[in-house]
Amino acid sequence: MSDEENKFPGENNTGHFWDDDLRELDNEPPAWWTIGFHASWIFVIIYTLLYPSWPMIDTHFKGLLGWTSIDEYHKDMKSIESVRAPYENKLKDLSAAEILADDDLSRYVTASGKVLFGDNCAACHGAGGQGNVGFPVLADDDWLYGGTITDIEASITAGRQGIMPGNAAMLDDAKIDSLAASILDGKVIENPAYTEAGCIGCHGADGKGLSFMGSANLTDGIFRFAASDQLSSIKHTIKFGVNDASNPKSRNAVMPSFGGTKLSDTDIKKLAVYVHKLGGGQ
């Protein structure tokens, strides 16, 4: 385009016009932009030289620093393990009770016990040991099998399976109703049927249960087989029992065993301490 046709002669425009006076100028880009542009390609070259980068046919350029993410991960793991090692070594030789008595160790164990609990126990007992219908609360001080650290460790290692035979054949509905009502009132030991029907043999003269067989305390108002309508639930338990193999309507209450190949001794100790510290340990 000649200067005659250029409506803005002497200006460094490119000769492209729109709408009469809108035009493209040929200025240098601003300095900040040019510096940024050169800095970024220099950065890319240096970065790709130092770190693993360019793909090649069956490998890739490894980078002058020899850095890999897996090495970094291994290094981090080693440093974590070196922090853990002194603890883990001690745990092997100590009993759960000794670990519990040591503030530093039991704090360490509670942290790792939480993860183990989430992986192995929370599905039944709830994330914080708060229990579920049919699965006992582990965070209170009401225990079927006892709440000492040794009791808890035994529950986890060998599992538990309390057995109560159903009474449907032995007791008529009126007796079952009256037993259930007095259990709900916390006064079952005053009910003559308690002794006559042999409940006393397992639940004890005081009605508080015997921890060696896991028979429930019938006087504390804590029931674990229903979320509501405890009266009907208690009647059901009395009629059909707990883990009574001959009775399809029986309550199912099986705590699996975690000893042997399932969890290591150290993991079981960690869990015992963790459960003890949930709040109800004795």
Ligand code: HEC
């Ligand atoms: C499949 C479900 C299930 C899983 C998983 C389970 N439990 Fe249990 N647990 C039970 C049941 C059911 C009982 C009650 C057994 C009974 O009534 O005889 C129980 C009882 C217990 C008791 C005794 C409670 C008391 O009152 O004396 C402890 C302690 C316990 N579980 C801890 C654990 C720990 C720790 C884990 C994880 C390692 C775990 N449980 C995993 C179902 C489970």
Ligand code: HEC
């Ligand atoms: C052979 C021992 C045995 C006898 C006999 C027995 N029980 Fe039980 N009972 C148990 C066991 C074990 C449990 C289960 C505890 C658990 O797993 O929560 C249980 C649970 C219960 C529960 C449920 C408690 C809850 O937490 O919901 C009730 C109610 C109950 N028994 C009432 C009775 C009554 C009433 C009698 C007498 C007619 C009786 N039991 C006879 C062993 C026995």
